[in-house]
Amino acid sequence: MARHTVRDVRSENRFEVLHALFDLGPSSRQELARHTGLSLATVTTLAGEFLAEGVLRIAAVERNAVGRPYERLTINPDRGRIVGVDVAETYVDATVYDLALDVLGRHEAALDEDQNDQVYVVDGIVGAIEAALKASGTGREGIVGVGVSMPGHVQHDSGVSVFAPNWDWHDVHIEELLAERLRLPVYVDNPLKAAILSEMWFGVGRVVDSMAVVNIGTGAGAGIALEGTLIRGMTNNAGEWGHTLLVLDGRPCRCGRRGCVEAYVGAPGLETTLAEIDPSHPALGRLGQRDFVEAVAVGLAAGDPVLRELVRRTGRCLAAALGDLVNLLNVPKVTLTGWLPTALAEWLVPAVRDELPHHVLPGSLPGLTVGVSEVPGNAVSLGMATFTLERFLTRLGLAGTARTRPQPGAEAAQTIG
């Protein structure tokens, strides 16, 4: 059974304080205590550590009603730089963030979706990171870590390995490969875990503690958080909602099974559906998936009735598959992220909302909201940057344990969590 140690609690409390600063902006220690539910004593201790580490700085000294001075604390953006990278079948998107996770620069490079060579992909990732660093005017010296999301099954147990069936990659030690090339700390995870972490920190996680974020592009999957816990599963493979069934014995899926959700709501699925409606439609036969989806968006804006039918059918499939997710997990919020829903949101979201009540059980429908994620920028890159920030804080915190004496009694006397 998972058991919390004082060290875990301390680490979690550090995240909570930082998390609160992202939610609230510059805040007094009292405000942080109120928002987190931690005691003022605990917040004061943690804030002292963070100030000593340079992670926080004093934003302002103000006076309250009776004239007492108090400090407003804020995250020190210049304590370091973090790179978050979203690697997909069709592109690499690298973003450079400051420590407050504000964007300093970004570079997106296309990946040829028919190339799956390791050297080609690694070169593409390194090139995109270097271009993003250049675009942001950032040198390598201040970088505290690089977080890279890979499209596939990322296992952490015996060194990080990636299994990416779409590329025919088996047990590729990409974290090692990238760390060698970049000479920087690298953390690799899966886009679903990255998307849900950014949703927890910067999206609907600000108001609820259980949610799913559905990421759709070439493929489809769901990041899941339940009662504040990111669900990883036994082998970090949870969330493969794209490979749950919509239609037993239906369309062939890339995974080898037939009838998976992904085969209907991923970009190639939309091409298949459009070909079923009108095989001679001009949006078909384009070179890449993203060109196809862009052409669909342009056509929808122009009122193309065939594309409206495509949206109706896709919206129905998506609503049915989201209904399954809600019926199983009874989460109050589902958000959509990724390049496909972003491009088609204006038409797809209303189509999904129309159909959803036909697919969700009455007991799980009241209070349920479905919409496009409000996480700013690329949610996967931001999530990877957030994981990297968490790891950096943990490293600092562990170093700090030797210096500052923990006060378990004082914490426990308030709340533990």
Add this chain to the structure above:
Amino acid sequence: MARHTVRDVRSENRFEVLHALFDLGPSSRQELARHTGLSLATVTTLAGEFLAEGVLRIAAVERNAVGRPYERLTINPDRGRIVGVDVAETYVDATVYDLALDVLGRHEAALDEDQNDQVYVVDGIVGAIEAALKASGTGREGIVGVGVSMPGHVQHDSGVSVFAPNWDWHDVHIEELLAERLRLPVYVDNPLKAAILSEMWFGVGRVVDSMAVVNIGTGAGAGIALEGTLIRGMTNNAGEWGHTLLVLDGRPCRCGRRGCVEAYVGAPGLETTLAEIDPSHPALGRLGQRDFVEAVAVGLAAGDPVLRELVRRTGRCLAAALGDLVNLLNVPKVTLTGWLPTALAEWLVPAVRDELPHHVLPGSLPGLTVGVSEVPGNAVSLGMATFTLERFLTRLGLAGTARTRPQPGAEAAQTIG
């Protein structure tokens, strides 16, 4: 956000110690500390409380290698009696347990599946409980609580209400109705929550902390535990796996949707499949679902090839739907419970195992096991008795807080959680 208080931690630690005694049998304080990961000081404090409350008793005094005497503690079965009740569409099964959750007596009464009147159902429940008490020679005075599972959506937020679409019940306050009739503390929950709790305490939960238990009878659903937490969802409606899709636009389901898993793997679903294979098969046209499934088991034992085809098709549907559950949650263990899998296990489980690798992603397959639950007796009744035991311990523990001084510092210095 959910935040643990010292009171929660104390309550959880009490459950852990009791839980360990169920796992280990009579144990020394040292063994309990080792098994739970709690400190010996914490275990000694909690054991002292339990002994004072009469929940534990000293089973034996033994001597270790150097001749020091030590006590073996055990649950005191005679501290009270608990009734666990499984109410389904076709029956009421009431079991009387002692405080060690050993069965003292049981009574099963048939419910007419075409009757849905509240008075009829309440009379059926009360009658079954009274018969079980009589069968076990138990008077009402020692009963610490009655746990009743109702087939439907049980909400706890504003008084307990039940929504049971199969009976056309809306917002029925069954807990109140039963407590009035029985003049005993009553706790009502949903069978999926009861099945997973008993699986956590007495089934595969003894070796893993993430699992799903799939309950199949007239309907179908899944109880889910992830990292030791029972997943309830926003409105206690999580686990409705029976109402996730197998085939979009497939067979009509009782829920109003088409193509749900339940319509293929529940007892009426098997009747439909058999009618598709051989509409004149003699097992069809019987009065009740349970007679039908019994006839199927008898026919399978006799080698009926039509029924073998029924098992093959049903096993394939069940494997596909279990594959979806595993692909989404990446749990290492799935168990089957309920009267239908119990009756057909000999044929159905091999059929499911044959098909499962075609439906589970490669990254989630290694280490996955699927089998019939090894929870003894009726898992739903036992789970409801366990919930009732938890509530009884919490009541005693809260009363105990006033008497014994908690030692938050001592607990936190060891482990928390």
